[in-house]
Amino acid sequence: MSPAPDGWVRTAREGAVLTVTLDRPDQLNAQTPATWAALAAVGASLDDDVRVVVLRGEGRSFSAGLDRSLFGADPSTPGGLGELGRMPPEQAQERIRSYQGGFRWLRSPGIVSIAAVQGHAIGAGAQLALACDLRVLTDDASLRLPEVTLGLVPDLTGTSTLAELVGYSRALEICLTGRPVPAAEALALGMANAVVPPEGLDAAVAQLVAALTAHPVGAVRETAALVRSAVRNDPAAQDAAERAAQSRRLAELASFAEG
Template sequence: MTSTSFIRTELRPDGIQLLTIDRIAQYNALNIEAVQQLEYLLTQAKADVNVRGIVVTGAGSKAFVAGADINEFKLLAPSESRDFAERGQRVLQQLEDMPIPVVAAINGFALGGGCELALACHIRIASEQAQLGLPEVKLGIIPGYGGTQRLTQLVGRGRALELMLSGGSIKAGEAFRIGLVNRVVPAEQLLTVSFEILAQMIANAPFALTKVLEAVSGALAGGINGYEMEAAAFEACCHTIDFQEGVQAFVEKRPPVFTGM
């Protein structure tokens, strides 16, 4: 997989793909081209059997992604605004729907579109210096990349409304307290801990991981019976070689060797 002009990529030997948003002079703000590049890289990662999990972070120490690019906002005609929002929603939905685990390593400001990017990841690890928020109302708009939906699902209606209606930001410790992030770690340990958590996940049966992600998504989707989806996924897992290997390894008191079959 090849890095793009605004996103650096690194495939580690353990199968973890590191995606680094790299517009450091703009605090890694997402412009349209960066969103398009993210879409391309996610498509490539999904098709690459060597990619077992993904970590998303921002370049430098100040920002994960400080928002969408305001310079592009200024040029956006009202007639183009819906397409702008729907493009971002589509790409972040693609991120959330990845069949492999995705961890956001939040190394600084995660505001606006940056917070929405983190919300679309499956797990969020924040440095002690991180700040998160959806300040769009201060610009006379609202979150447009799925933030109103995902933040509410994560922290509940009241807390989500307080954050979005005030346009304020919160520090990492408060984000952890309300369930917006999974862990808070010292900045120098952020990537190490993110890699360790993801390595624990991808050591398990790949098919089972995918089915967990699908079942949890079913619990949040309207018009879908999540229990039925769970039961069907459970049955599908029971037909795999990895299931047989997992049970046999447990009986023999040894680590399982999963193949994804």
């Protein structure tokens, strides 16, 4: 396998909305380290005018996960599990940290990210969808974290994002069984914000994008930051964060009124 120079990732910008597409449909958008590097580069290139990032997969599946060629024990396969397994622990962890950078930016301050998920989102594919703030699924979609069945663990930010969404016990069950979570269950558990027929995915995502960009950018960004911090802050810290954010909003509104 010769990885594409762009990691099979393409982007399109329309005003405040950046669409990022996994573009390897013949392989169900299977991911490689080049994919994660390309995604990290997209995150690093964001400017302040981007308000919404839509993440999609070309073809019939969002992403079937890790490219199969990387599963072998051959240490000569660049980025393969065999190569990682033979590295000193510190080096292996640093390599994985760089891979995680392709996922974690999707909750960067200033943007709201939406995963548009059809078909399968497996392993790295599920973790990529979970890395986004919001998820719209087609009714034939399913999410699955099968790493434990392969003797591995979810290591691309998936455990923290899943536990935030569904709570400890359900996240533990999903991860330890490696079972698929179909779209209807994902909606009930809070892993999906909406479930629509496949032909309605584009319209549902467009409607959500329109709603997210309809309100003042400062208020949206401050509110998103508050909701993100609420899952980790204790009540006193969160109350303080709300006070600080509101004082900034009031000061900005006052300056507009005076101007």
